[in-house]
Amino acid sequence: MPSGNLDKQIKRHVIGPAQACYAVTPPGTEALCARELANLPEPVQVDAVETGGISFGARLAALYQANLRVRTAGRFLLRLARFKATNFRQLEKQCTAIAWAWYLPGGAVPQCKVTAHASRLYHSQAVAQHVSMAIAAYWRAQGVEPLEMPAQTLYLRLEQDTVTLSLDSSGDPLYRRGLKTHGGKAPLRENLAAAILALAGYNPEQPLLDPMCGAGTFALEAALWAKRIPPGFYRDFAFMQWPAFRPKQWQHLKNSAEKEFRTLSRPSIYASDLDAEACRLLETCIVRYRLDDAVSVRQHDFFELKPPLPQPGFAPTGLIVLNPPYGLRLMPDERLEGFYRQIGAKLVADFKGWQVALLVPGPQLIRTQPFPTRSIPLRHGGLSLILLVGRVGH
Numbered sequence: 001m002p003s004g005n006l007d008k009q010i011k012r013h014v015i016g017p018a019q020a021c022y023a024v025t026p027p028g029t030e031a032l033c034a035r036e037l038a039n040l041p042e043p044v045q046v047d048a049v050e051t052g053g054i055s056f057g058a059r060l061a062a063l064y065q066a067n068l069r070v071r072t073a074g075r076f077l078l079r080l081a082r083f084k085a086t087n088f089r090q091l092e093k094q095c096t097a098i099a100w101a102w103y104l105p106g107g108a109v110p111q112c113k114v115t116a117h118a119s120r121l122y123h124s125q126a127v128a129q130h131v132s133m134a135i136a137a138y139w140r141a142q143g144v145e146p147l148e149m150p151a152q153t154l155y156l157r158l159e160q161d162t163v164t165l166s167l168d169s170s171g172d173p174l175y176r177r178g179l180k181t182h183g184g185k186a187p188l189r190e191n192l193a194a195a196i197l198a199l200a201g202y203n204p205e206q207p208l209l210d211p212m213c214g215a216g217t218f219a220l221e222a223a224l225w226a227k228r229i230p231p232g233f234y235r236d237f238a239f240m241q242w243p244a245f246r247p248k249q250w251q252h253l254k255n256s257a258e259k260e261f262r263t264l265s266r267p268s269i270y271a272s273d274l275d276a277e278a279c280r281l282l283e284t285c286i287v288r289y290r291l292d293d294a295v296s297v298r299q300h301d302f303f304e305l306k307p308p309l310p311q312p313g314f315a316p317t318g319l320i321v322l323n324p325p326y327g328l329r330l331m332p333d334e335r336l337e338g339f340y341r342q343i344g345a346k347l348v349a350d351f352k353g354w355q356v357a358l359l360v361p362g363p364q365l366i367r368t369q370p371f372p373t374r375s376i377p378l379r380h381g382g383l384s385l386i387l388l389v390g391r392v393g394h
């Protein structure tokens with residue numbers, strides 16, 4: 001806890017007023033993320049939605065809630081300053097003028113991640129070095145020995161000589177929910193999987209099938225959603241080291257979230273895969289986090305799969321999410337198209353009335369499904385993907 005005077009300043013300048021914040025989101029999911037922010041229990045003022053991110057104003061408590069509850073974001077930043085700098089002297093002067101003691105643990109020199117565009121200061125490594133030196137000088141002037149703290153990260157964006165300086169509140173990227181200890185073949189990021197479920201209209205009152213589940217990202221995300229467990233419930237965040245952080249307040253936010261958890265009468269999320277080991281690892285994770293009231297896992301070939309029997313309390317048809325192996329992209333086009341046509345034929349044969357969300361790796365595959373679909377362009381780990389969403393006709 002900071003000393004008396006500093007504590008007062010932190011309350012007055014950091015905890016009290018709304019802060020300028022920024023959500024980093026996968027391109028194509030911004031509107032969903034903005035909607036999630038607007039629905040948080042603490043008020044948030046969404047200012048601008050742009051490609052890959054959302055500017056919003058929020059008090060720290062709302063920023064914590066955003067980290068805890070928003071499913072589609074990649075990370076949340078706290079904007080610290082915006083200024084012009086055309087040379088290193090100006091950059092250092094502006095950086096030393098920031099009251100770092102309000103934001104960082106005593107002496108902390110964060111790691112700096114720099115992007116520069118159309119600016120005279122363009123050498124990202126040199127910019128990062130000068131910022132670190134300025135922060136170290138700030139601490140020395142306060143009589144505190146500086147120390148590198150890579151768990152804290154500053155993001156510097158230089159755009160036409162204007163520097164935007166933000167402190168990362170999340171730490172580990174938010175797609176790391178702290179649940180999965182197992183890897184898989186090309187697992188999706190959890191925040192993208194959550195966005196895909198939302199884009200496809202997932203409703204926990206209806207069954208969900210993830211028949212090429214791999215590491216089970218869709219199934220786990222849907223389980224958290226259906227059980228009303230916030231995605232950040234099982235992990236820590238960088239803001240927990242900030243001098244403005246109040247553990248009791250955080251505990252209160254988590255306790256309130258925990259009161260909303262639901263126990264389900266029977267699983268309505270069906271995960272399956274050809275790969276027995278993938279199924280075993282997913283099952284272990286599901287049992288460890290007591291998600292087995294939401295998800296059932298079994299080894300099965302999608303092309304042999306039949307819809308689950310209708311369950312009391314659930315709609316008879318629901319959503320199928322399909323994320324076929326990316327390795328297929330290496331196949332010649334006709335074989336690749338043939339594989340996706342086979343999927344379409346299987347869906348039409350056995351899943352009439354079901355909503356489908358199918359990830360395809362290229363535009364040549366859009367027309368492979370024998371029912372109407374809409375295409376949503378997405379990006380994942382540098383790859384362009386298309387999400388096809390449609391309903392299998394009766």
Ligand SMILES: C[S@@+](CC[C@H](N)C(=O)[O-])C[C@H]1O[C@@H](n2cnc3c(N)ncnc32)[C@H](O)[C@@H]1O
Pocket residue numbers: 184185186187188189211212213214215216217218272273274275278300301302303323324325326
């Ligand atoms: C890209 S991975 C899925 C990744 C998953 N969405 C995740 O986030 O971990 C594709 C999966 O499809 C599975 N698969 C391939 N052909 C299958 C089939 N005919 N039936 C069931 N699973 C199949 C593979 O074993 C692999 O785990």
